[in-house]
Amino acid sequence: MIPWAFFWNNLRLRPLRTLLTILSVAAAVAAVVSVLQATAATQIQLQSIHTTFDSPVAMEVIAADTSPFSPDDIPELAKQPGVAAVIPVFRVFTKAVAGGKDVRCLTTGTDLQQYRTIRDFTLQSGQMATNPGEVSLEASVADHLGVQPGSEIRIGARGLPWLLTMRVTGIYKLSAADSVEDTSAIITTLADASKLGRAPGKVNALQIVLHDRAEEAAVAERIRASLPRHLIVTKSASAGDLSRPTQAMIGVGLNVAALLSFVAAVFIVFNSFQMSVAERQRQLALMRIVGATVEQVRGSLYREAAFLGGIGTVLGIIPGMMGSSSLTHSMQEVMGFSNMVPVATQPHAVLAGLLFGPLVTLLSVWYPARAACDVEPLVALKSTHSNRQHFSRKVAAVAGVMSLLFAALMFTTTYFGIYADTASILAIAAVEVGGAFLLSELIKPCLWIYYRMIRCFFPVEAQLGHRQLIENFDRTALTVAVLFVVSAASVCVGNTTTSLTGNIQSWMDRTVTADYLLLASRPTVNMSDAESLPKELASRIENIPGIRMIDEITFTLASVNGTAGLLSVQLFDGYETLPIDLIDGVAADLPQRLRSGEALLGSVLANLLHVKPGDTVSVEVSGATHVVGVAGIIREYTAGGLMLQMDSVAARERFPLPSAHVYGIRADDSARSAVGEELKTVAREYGLIFQSLADLQELVRNLVSGITNRLFLILILALVIAAFAIVNSQTMNVIEQSRHLGMLRIVGMLQSQAFRMFLFQSLILGMLGIVPGIMIGVLMSFLTILSFQGVTDHGVEFVADARLLAAYLVCGLLLSLFAAALPAIRAARLKPLEAIHEE
Amino acid sequence: MTLSMNSPDKIIRADCISKVFVHEGVEIRPFHNVSLEIRRGEMLAIMGPSGSGKSTLLHVLGGIEPPSSGDIWIEGHNVAKLSDRDRTLLRRRRIGFIFQSFNLVPTLTVSENVALPLILDGVASRDAASRALASLQRVGLSDRLSHLPTQLSGGEQQRVAIARALVIKPALVLADEPTGNLDSARGRDITLMLRDVAHENHQTVVVVTHDLRVASHADRLIVLLDGRVTYNGKPGTDAELVAALKQEIDV
Numbered sequence A: 001m002i003p004w005a006f007f008w009n010n011l012r013l014r015p016l017r018t019l020l021t022i023l024s025v026a027a028a029v030a031a032v033v034s035v036l037q038a039t040a041a042t043q044i045q046l047q048s049i050h051t052t053f054d055s056p057v058a059m060e061v062i063a064a065d066t067s068p069f070s071p072d073d074i075p076e077l078a079k080q081p082g083v084a085a086v087i088p089v090f091r092v093f094t095k096a097v098a099g100g101k102d103v104r105c106l107t108t109g110t111d112l113q114q115y116r117t118i119r120d121f122t123l124q125s126g127q128m129a130t131n132p133g134e135v136s137l138e139a140s141v142a143d144h145l146g147v148q149p150g151s152e153i154r155i156g157a158r159g160l161p162w163l164l165t166m167r168v169t170g171i172y173k174l175s176a177a178d179s180v181e182d183t184s185a186i187i188t189t190l191a192d193a194s195k196l197g198r199a200p201g202k203v204n205a206l207q208i209v210l211h212d213r214a215e216e217a218a219v220a221e222r223i224r225a226s227l228p229r230h231l232i233v234t235k236s237a238s239a240g241d242l243s244r245p246t247q248a249m250i251g252v253g254l255n256v257a258a259l260l261s262f263v264a265a266v267f268i269v270f271n272s273f274q275m276s277v278a279e280r281q282r283q284l285a286l287m288r289i290v291g292a293t294v295e296q297v298r299g300s301l302y303r304e305a306a307f308l309g310g311i312g313t314v315l316g317i318i319p320g321m322m323g324s325s326s327l328t329h330s331m332q333e334v335m336g337f338s339n340m341v342p343v344a345t346q347p348h349a350v351l352a353g354l355l356f357g358p359l360v361t362l363l364s365v366w367y368p369a370r371a372a373c374d375v376e377p378l379v380a381l382k383s384t385h386s387n388r389q390h391f392s393r394k395v396a397a398v399a400g401v402m403s404l405l406f407a408a409l410m411f412t413t414t415y416f417g418i419y420a421d422t423a424s425i426l427a428i429a430a431v432e433v434g435g436a437f438l439l440s441e442l443i444k445p446c447l448w449i450y451y452r453m454i455r456c457f458f459p460v461e462a463q464l465g466h467r468q469l470i471e472n473f474d475r476t477a478l479t480v481a482v483l484f485v486v487s488a489a490s491v492c493v494g495n496t497t498t499s500l501t502g503n504i505q506s507w508m509d510r511t512v513t514a515d516y517l518l519l520a521s522r523p524t525v526n527m528s529d530a531e532s533l534p535k536e537l538a539s540r541i542e543n544i545p546g547i548r549m550i551d552e553i554t555f556t557l558a559s560v561n562g563t564a565g566l567l568s569v570q571l572f573d574g575y576e577t578l579p580i581d582l583i584d585g586v587a588a589d590l591p592q593r594l595r596s597g598e599a600l601l602g603s604v605l606a607n608l609l610h611v612k613p614g615d616t617v618s619v620e621v622s623g624a625t626h627v628v629g630v631a632g633i634i635r636e637y638t639a640g641g642l643m644l645q646m647d648s649v650a651a652r653e654r655f656p657l658p659s660a661h662v663y664g665i666r667a668d669d670s671a672r673s674a675v676g677e678e679l680k681t682v683a684r685e686y687g688l689i690f691q692s693l694a695d696l697q698e699l700v701r702n703l704v705s706g707i708t709n710r711l712f713l714i715l716i717l718a719l720v721i722a723a724f725a726i727v728n729s730q731t732m733n734v735i736e737q738s739r740h741l742g743m744l745r746i747v748g749m750l751q752s753q754a755f756r757m758f759l760f761q762s763l764i765l766g767m768l769g770i771v772p773g774i775m776i777g778v779l780m781s782f783l784t785i786l787s788f789q790g791v792t793d794h795g796v797e798f799v800a801d802a803r804l805l806a807a808y809l810v811c812g813l814l815l816s817l818f819a820a821a822l823p824a825i826r827a828a829r830l831k832p833l834e835a836i837h838e839e
Numbered sequence B: 001m002t003l004s005m006n007s008p009d010k011i012i013r014a015d016c017i018s019k020v021f022v023h024e025g026v027e028i029r030p031f032h033n034v035s036l037e038i039r040r041g042e043m044l045a046i047m048g049p050s051g052s053g054k055s056t057l058l059h060v061l062g063g064i065e066p067p068s069s070g071d072i073w074i075e076g077h078n079v080a081k082l083s084d085r086d087r088t089l090l091r092r093r094r095i096g097f098i099f100q101s102f103n104l105v106p107t108l109t110v111s112e113n114v115a116l117p118l119i120l121d122g123v124a125s126r127d128a129a130s131r132a133l134a135s136l137q138r139v140g141l142s143d144r145l146s147h148l149p150t151q152l153s154g155g156e157q158q159r160v161a162i163a164r165a166l167v168i169k170p171a172l173v174l175a176d177e178p179t180g181n182l183d184s185a186r187g188r189d190i191t192l193m194l195r196d197v198a199h200e201n202h203q204t205v206v207v208v209t210h211d212l213r214v215a216s217h218a219d220r221l222i223v224l225l226d227g228r229v230t231y232n233g234k235p236g237t238d239a240e241l242v243a244a245l246k247q248e249i250d251v
């Protein structure tokens, strides 16, 4: 056995190298732990959004003609596999009267026990209605009518000749999220609601709650098959629809980030050990010449690696655990980001770090240790790095091509829909790894070009620096690979993040153009009797000074090629740019096509029906059927994307449509707040829902900002890792050359020349690694966004954020220079004789 | 730059120089209170048993290692008072070093190694290459221009180092056992070459050697023993010298 002293002195005599090696393991472990931690935190945050905003009701069974039906027609529904509960509801638009005041509102009759499992109430006073003749009121309605628990109110509905007298048992508030989705102001028993709707004992919807892991589409298909002809399954629209596609995409994005951080960590550690062993090749050869066996030499390297890896792992775990949570904290403090759910330490992240550190360390030392012992000791004693470069390059080229083939294979499986998520994520990582390996083929030509460019400024330094890079090809290639990998990873994460948030923002900006909205009720696809806005309202608000434009929007249930969708009808004339987020179709033709009666289809609906612009679909509304041309495909999150938009005039010529459900109102800039106040009064007067653009945007922003903040946190982590890797590898590059530097200094190299030579090298290494890293990072970001298509039908537009990329390039190169500058100053200041003896 | 009060024909003047290495409390004194003057155009040999401080003295004389006490003047400049830049330029333009080992930069070719001081000085590369070639021709290695140092034998590496030391036509050549790795014929050639350099080009050559035959070609011989100069004079005949050295080593 090789004595401990040998091993110990190796570490002690080269403190900087030992420190850097330990730090590289620590950084890699910290990276893995913190990214996993941040990823888990984001997933938890997603879940919290899911539970806050997403309806547990996956779908509803309604009558094709939206008329009431008897639940006894389909007794077996609850027994279908995957179905957790079937909740009968009867919704009816009503007018509530008390003490000379009245209000229009939606009344929902249901089985309260079951209903409570899907809706979140806070009782303000009294208790919820459970018996016939009892109602519970939403707090604002109770306020408006001035009633208390125990009071009596009278409720009427359209077509009902008399008012029912009911007793108020309780006053409740819905949670913020539920109130977006469910505007029921009165909750009563199923029996009373069906009486109000003139269909006693019937329901107008069966809400279906699924088990956690049930496949929604499959269950829907089975239910559809079991239904009698007059009943259909519709997708339930919920506020969660807005976030669900985002959630799915972020899920993919997170996994990409986690895997890329893992790859980067492996490269960082491998680089450290490869350099550390390669540098000592002569020493190891000498050990063998004096009689150490290959096993002993390898054993001593493994022992050293285990030791350094152990320390590094321990050092990395703590900052890894703290990293993400303290970053969360500081982001909240500094940038005022709220709504980031605090997350406890994830055991799996810590465990991954504990396993990753030692395992990757040993794997990283295995290859160089084997390579070092494969060479005959005498050859090794005499060789320079250049003698071995051929071998490494061949291996690298083969590994690179294999990685790319693997990526291609994975993309092919994705295309056929086999394990699409996992496959695409693996493929993206494989592109990165393949790129890193193949990059070594590009180094020589690029090096030559860069050298030519810089030579005219610093001829001496460039010439010597260039020679060192060429002759120590292994070291150059590895440093470049590390810079490449971390750049590609962080650019991919960064660009994907900005694309994602930019998309949500642009959808919002383009589609929500009204300053204020007035709604009789919220649009859902299953509303049997959606309340139109009162006729006299238009003349009432027209007279408000400062209003520029009123857009009347009508929603109705439509069957498009047999699939249920929501038809939204509005006037498109008054807009300079249409309030839509077009993803397919010719924008210039749209106004004319819409006027001629063509429709815009939501991307989800279009994908479901396999139609594209120029095709036609058959649309049925309330018994009237027409063939309608497809003018364009739009990104639309309302009604789960099962949306169809038509021009108001053209639609009314073809279909019997109720009058407007929503007024979108735009005000002159100067009068905006006055108009808002006035509209609020009107809304109260007529019992309407009033929304301002700011409210709506706030709602959406809140939905996504918690998530995007998390993504930015992961981006920051990625950048920190990248920065560390750049500093680490550049520092190593300099300290490796100490001895050569001593010789150069003795024959007359000035300190300033030595310094400039190192800066030249770091600049070149930076450009060799970071420039292609950015390019491949953009490609990977594109592939990531492409793979989002697999998890959502809402297309996300890929945007290469030029500012982000330029900033990354500049920062990366500056960091490279800075990282090299400190050790370069140190090396240049070393006394030449000391430098010669420093190994 | 500080001027000494030396006469211009002295290229080096060492005044009471001592060197002390302290390692873990143990003091090692390779030499103590050595005073020395070296003339231009002189070939000086330094001999002494292994570990007697010859290499260290050579490093101190060349200004790449400061003395622990005492002063060194090289070409009239007090080395201790020179900035690093001036000291480097002095080395680059006026002094050629040949070390016992570790002479060459392993990543540069033979020709590049030789041209290195010229390249560093900004001499155009074609010019530098042709001067390197001329210098290599003198040591008989002009056919190995593009080889890397590891592809040469120890003696060949040593000759490349000599070619590099001479390429700048230095005022002072400091050579640490330049013939240690050479056979006797080659060793003699190199020694004669160094002597010619000193006598014909009026360059100064200081050679550390274990080889009496090398020393016998020098103009003057210094013997270092126990940190003191115990002999300073003509090398004399081989037999006399052997006797003198033997006697001293035995003491």
Ligand SMILES: Nc1ncnc2c1ncn2[C@@H]1O[C@H](COP(=O)(O)OP(=O)(O)OP(=O)(O)O)[C@@H](O)[C@H]1O
Binding pocket: B021, B022, B023, B028, B029, B030, B048, B049, B050, B051, B052, B053, B054, B055, B056, B057, B100
């Ligand atoms: N950097 C140093 N630190 C400590 N001691 C040193 C150092 N350099 C040299 N020495 C010691 O100084 C003494 C003189 O060393 P030097 O290399 O000058 O000897 P030398 O005469 O050249 O020997 P050789 O003929 O074997 O080359 C030796 O004892 C050596 O151990």
Ligand SMILES: [Mg+2]
Binding pocket: B054, B055, B056, B100, B176
């Ligand atoms: Mg010596």
